[in-house]
Each structure stands twice: as C-alpha cells, then as structure tokens.
Amino acid sequence: MTIEELRGDLGQRIGKRVEVLFTRDGEPALEISDLYQPSPAGFGGQLQLRDGSRLAWELWLEDGERWNFHASPIHS
Template identity: 70%
Template structure:
C-alpha cells in the first residue's frame, strides 16, 4: 500500500477528505512504514483534513482478520 492509497482509505473511513498524513510526532510521512507501530501491531499518526482539521488516528489488526479504526480531533 502506498501513502496515497492509505490517505484514500482513511478518507473513506472518516467520511471526509484527508489532505496530509503525519507521523505520531508530526513529521511528514514518506512511506507507510513511517506509520507502523510494532506493539500493539498497527498503524497510526496524525492527519490533516482538507478543511484544515487536525486529527489523530489508529488502525490495528484484530483477530488476525479484521482491521479496527479509531480517530479523534486534535486540539490545535
């Protein structure tokens, strides 16, 4: 999966267009592996919606079969 494909997937999950993906530390994402967290295994970071809204998000594999997703607004 590319960064662009992940951005599109997150846009669909949130229901609003994602403009930018950032690491948990707020750094620019160059590869999807920049978002990987080994324990608990999954992906996560920050993002900015097209309208400028900042959010945090997590995507993790549960039961080896289904992906769980969570997002929350970040205070600016």
C-alpha cells in the same frame, strides 16, 4: 499499500478527504513504514483534513482478521 492508498482508505473511513498524513510526532509521513507500529500491529499518526483540521488516528489489526479504526480531534 502506499501512503496515497492509505490516505484514501482513511478518507473513506472518516467520510472526508484526507489531505496529508503525519507521524505521531507531527512530521510529514514519507513512507508507509513511518506510520507502522508493531504492537498492536497496525498504523497510526496524525492526519489533516481538507478543511485544515487535524486528527490523531490508529488503524490496528485485531484477532489477525479485521481492522479496527479510531480517530479523535487534535486541539491546538
């Protein structure tokens, strides 16, 4: 999976266009490995929507079979 593919997948899950993916520290994610987390196995970081709002997100594999997703607004 590429950053672009993940961006599209997250956009479908949220129902809004995702413009940019960031690491948990807020740095631009350049590679999928920048977003990987070993435990629980999955990915996470921050994302920016087309309207400029930011969300913290997590996408993790549960039971080795299905992906769970959670996102919440980041308030500045």
